[in-house]
Amino acid sequence: MPALVQETLFGHGSVHSLDGQAHRHRKATFVDVAYEDTQVERLTPWLEREWETERAAWLGGGIRNAYQAATGALGRAVMGWAGLPGTPAAKTRWSARLAQIVYGFGAPYSPAYGVAVLNRLWSDRHAAHLIEAVRAGALEPEPDTALFVWAHHRDQSGELLSARTAGVELQNSIRPMIAVARFVAFAAKELHDRPEWRTRIATETATNGRLVGGELATLFAQEIRRTSPFVPMLPGRATADIDIDGQHVAAGGRVVLDILGTNTGENSWAHPERFAPERFLGVEDFETLTSFIPHGGADVATGHRCPGEKLAVAGLTAAIAVLSDPRLRILDTGLQVNLRRLPTKPRSGGDMRSVNPSRRCPFH
Template sequence: MTSNAPARVRFEQGLNFLRSGYLFASRIRDKAGVAPDSDTPVKLRMLGRPAVLVRGEEGVRLFYDGDRMKRNGAMPIFIRNPLFGPGAVHNLDGKAHETRKTVLVDLAYNDEHVERFKELVAEELETMLGKWATGSGNVFDDTAVAYGRAAFRWAELPLSDREMEAQARRMSRLVDAFGQPSRNAIAWVDRFRLDRWATRLIRDVRSGRTQAPADSVLARMANLHDENGELVDDRTAGVDLQNLTRPTVAVGRFAAFAAAALVEHPEWVERIRAASVAAGGGLIDIPEAVAFAHEVRRTYPFVPMLPALATTDTEIKGCPIKKGQRVLLDILGTNTAPTEWKDAGAFEPERFLGVEDAEEITSFIPQGGGDVLEGHRCPGEKIAMTALSAAVVALCRPQVSISGEIEDVAFPWTKMLTRPSTGVRVNVS
């Protein structure tokens, strides 16, 4: 494609997106005649408006450029609100976003707070293994509960064991409904119940009925202020409290994919197990497990695309973008683009061994890209990686047997959000 002839697909593509799922971007690029080894942008129509589909390093830099792109209004409300909640930081821009995001970063990205989470998630995963030893389970559901319990304890929420499990399962169900119109009503019900629960937690702290440690996540969220120095309302504070805990629960989906990947790459089971034994048998900070977890996040599907709106006329690779036009960042396509990765289609965790900070790789965006402090990158990536890599080590324990049946390792690429239907079954001997 030449710079004066942008690739283009005509007609509305909204229904095609729902039908194609994670294959949408590759099919659009193929339909537009874009070569697989090219990051040429594609013009299309989505939800009745012109849009541009981008991928690769240049696409990431454009998408996370706060001077040219904004989030407010980019994602349809019927998708945004059930998942993130009304008033969530994800939909803010400029000073409003910076003010609220700074608090979330200070809590979730701070190394001291991450270290505390490491201890808690290791405890919860050991408990999960103990429960599996008395019966059986599946990775998706059981890690979601373990992750949720660790996140709630980390946030110092005053919850009983029963309530922690109930809210973790509700959060997992909410994420599971993302992108599925048939389950949208269920998602709204779960959103209503989670908002009511979190709002009550905030209100109880603000009223003095609940005493929260001064530097706890719960206390900091109860004291959340906006860019004007005003205390945000109870519900909005409760929404962002969830946005510090729910993404950890969502990592259960990657844990299920990791289990499937261990079945398909059994040589890594032995390698990770040996590394853990050499390190004392713990679940945390095993480099081989971290590399394996990164490669799972790179190659397995989670969020297919993210939208933004152009705030000014601009261009990418000769493709003009008008102010107000929607820009779609191909997440999976960027993570697996042959222009960005050597042997992009191969599952090779070695590519991450020795990498000190994977967030510095511009084209590695399983949980978003850009700068975590100044942009829209998820501040919970360190916590997510801690949770996922610890589960990888746990699944490599010699007493754990992961099912290799087809329904445990296969999943549909046209369904969002996808995962093995069984959650990946396990037994512990």
């Protein structure tokens, strides 16, 4: 990854800066930490609880946006899942810092980028302290949590990672879930424009009695991930001379993976310009769709697909279930998307409020 991206988004020394066997060795730990279905099952009660908290806050009155709510709900949920200590308020504050890093990395040389660098420094220091506390026995997280695993991870030579590097990878285990808040903002926009889907998802959620895993919510989540452009491409460098589709790329040459173009290409998708969640009906394993790469492509273990993709889908489906609640209203304003901004989202983040005026705060 380019240095400007490592400085903020991924962190120096992270798995994203490795190649070959070193990359695969550390990537395997991410697979253990996040990819297995048991990890999704562990995350589910955290998602249910935190999204219920956000829904109650909306119903209590006032106007808040879906992006802010998701930053808090997804952040607290994934931090609890990862074994991190702290009060809900402290986790919400750290979530906001990590969300700002995602916002700032795409605007080099801007004030937002400078703030992202400061938030990265704070987060690296805080995460390193957590790793050191586990190694010293002051913290005792559960063995299958990200905090425990990264505190005890060893490199190929059998050495523990430095506390700082282990802390960087701990953040790389939780920050992608917080970045899903941008998908949630897009979901608010699309649900606003498609009230029939809101009604169908609300009925499904009421029938199931839970927020995570509804079929219709999952179809909607997958189409959001296909069409939302908040991370439209990923850069890398060729490690050897290669020829791709008639083009020669010399070793060290820049290669860019066109995520949005692949997800919406006419050669792979029927009517790709349409927002059509039903296109995913009957797809048992979305990872087999080679042109569906919102979290990277190829095999999770050997390629560059994100191991946390299943967790992200679970978090997004829970959000969509809450946003579809008929007691909530998605406001009409601020739903425009600036496609010149990386990363992007609807301008307002998806402002929402209770439909019951008696429950609203008179000052908002």
